[in-house]
Amino acid sequence: MRRLIIILCALLLIAAGHHRITGWSEGQVAAGTARTLAAVEPVPISLPDTVAPQVTERTLLFYYSPTCPHCQQVMPEINDLMERIDLPLIGIASGSATQSQIDEFAETYKAQFETTIDTDRGFALAVGARSTPNVYIVQPRVADPDAPVDPLTYNMPPKPFEILESYSPFSRGMGAVLLMRQAEDPFEHFEGYVGNIACSTCHEQEAVSWAITHHAQAYYTLYVRERVEESECVRCHVTGMGERGGFKMGDHFSPMTSVTCESCHGPSGPHDGETTDASASCEGCHDADHSVAFTLEKGLPHIDHFAANEMTTAELQEKVAAISRGEAARPLLAFPEGPTVGAEACKSCHRAEHRTLKRAPHSKAMRRLVGVDAENIECVRCHATPAASGPPAEDLSGYRVDEGVGCEACHGPGTDHAAAPTADNIIGLGESCPECVIEAICTSCHTPAWDEDWELSSHLEAIAH
Numbered sequence: 001m002r003r004l005i006i007i008l009c010a011l012l013l014i015a016a017g018h019h020r021i022t023g024w025s026e027g028q029v030a031a032g033t034a035r036t037l038a039a040v041e042p043v044p045i046s047l048p049d050t051v052a053p054q055v056t057e058r059t060l061l062f063y064y065s066p067t068c069p070h071c072q073q074v075m076p077e078i079n080d081l082m083e084r085i086d087l088p089l090i091g092i093a094s095g096s097a098t099q100s101q102i103d104e105f106a107e108t109y110k111a112q113f114e115t116t117i118d119t120d121r122g123f124a125l126a127v128g129a130r131s132t133p134n135v136y137i138v139q140p141r142v143a144d145p146d147a148p149v150d151p152l153t154y155n156m157p158p159k160p161f162e163i164l165e166s167y168s169p170f171s172r173g174m175g176a177v178l179l180m181r182q183a184e185d186p187f188e189h190f191e192g193y194v195g196n197i198a199c200s201t202c203h204e205q206e207a208v209s210w211a212i213t214h215h216a217q218a219y220y221t222l223y224v225r226e227r228v229e230e231s232e233c234v235r236c237h238v239t240g241m242g243e244r245g246g247f248k249m250g251d252h253f254s255p256m257t258s259v260t261c262e263s264c265h266g267p268s269g270p271h272d273g274e275t276t277d278a279s280a281s282c283e284g285c286h287d288a289d290h291s292v293a294f295t296l297e298k299g300l301p302h303i304d305h306f307a308a309n310e311m312t313t314a315e316l317q318e319k320v321a322a323i324s325r326g327e328a329a330r331p332l333l334a335f336p337e338g339p340t341v342g343a344e345a346c347k348s349c350h351r352a353e354h355r356t357l358k359r360a361p362h363s364k365a366m367r368r369l370v371g372v373d374a375e376n377i378e379c380v381r382c383h384a385t386p387a388a389s390g391p392p393a394e395d396l397s398g399y400r401v402d403e404g405v406g407c408e409a410c411h412g413p414g415t416d417h418a419a420a421p422t423a424d425n426i427i428g429l430g431e432s433c434p435e436c437v438i439e440a441i442c443t444s445c446h447t448p449a450w451d452e453d454w455e456l457s458s459h460l461e462a463i464a465h
Helices: 002-016 033-037 069-084 099-109 122-127 174-182 196-202 204-211 214-224 261-265 278-285 296-302 313-325 343-347 351-359 361-368 371-375 407-411 415-419 435-442 456-462
Strands: 043-045 059-064 089-093 115-117 134-140 161-167
Touching (some): 059 069, 059 122, 069 174, 161 174, 174 196, 204 214, 214 313, 261 278, 343 407
Antiparallel strands (some): 043 161
16 A cells, blocks of 8 residues: 555656656756646635634635544644744535544644534535545635626625635645745755655656656555654655654655655755755765765766656656556666676685585576577576676677576675775675665566565575575
């Protein structure tokens, strides 16, 4: 279910920008700012008698169901809006709600507003609400006596109110967008982490390009590995953990899940007056213990804020799905460049490990390829040791087909290490290297498509050395 939600969110983000993707060639920073902050034409409405007397000025209406989990999840944001925005707030519960449910909701989620029950669905019909939660900003309408008469509505009852803004549905993270639109300085409320929804409304192109990165599905990978309750793992797969507005442990549907804009650009980005060097944040998570030979020179080329500009919607959707399936390229999973020396060269120092390798299926991997498969480069890539690290070789001469999957297939090229053995010139994969790195190396070949039932723990035991 979590995997489906992540995919859908990414695809919805892509779909939202689809009509603008055509023509996106040159990257434009914050291309959607004008649209996000532009005034919209008010929509005249008639409010039912249960609500109308309470709307005497510009008012925020929160339409909700006390038993709706989505309404319950947004309550911290609704409470925060009440403190930050100078507008009265009225709660309107869906017609099926009971007073006891409303009372329990108010006590549990610390609701500080009065609620009217939309018993006859008059409010829902007036605003066209089809689900909850929704937020509307409405005000009494002042008729313009000089406005031309519309012959289509001339004999219809007057509509004494108007909707200025509609957030339907209102999801977590939208409060920051609402605040942006209400203030003279759109960023005056930016304190701490505000979330990707606020970022993406203005930074449209950047948001779609982020949606097709591994960063966008970072939290999902913890579900695959059953690590969502381990804070040491979670901290690098979410945004702002433990900080103001940031992720809180156990909040699995937080807008701060995964590695979002503010993970690199800092809380509120530069909009709170403080600029952060985004590149300085990389090594906070991509350190020696959690990445394979990470360097900024290796990582930064893969952070392209406008990578989606030349892609079709179908290409974008396939990229998101491929990441979720574990089939997308992982460019950071690359060893330092250099030639390999072969497993025999490792034997002089690592005799016990070499004996273990010889008994393991890895060393016999090439024997499993028979007939034409033994010369099929797509098969050989995962059944033999590369002759050198770097992009996959295009012919058999680029592989050590005589040794199958040898030491350097997992530990990287050993030329420098064989010449001067130190822990710094080989990928150790020892006690300091967490399972996520080891698994990432393993699953570059043991993919769901080729090894559906593969799992890490039993295989680690089988190759222990």
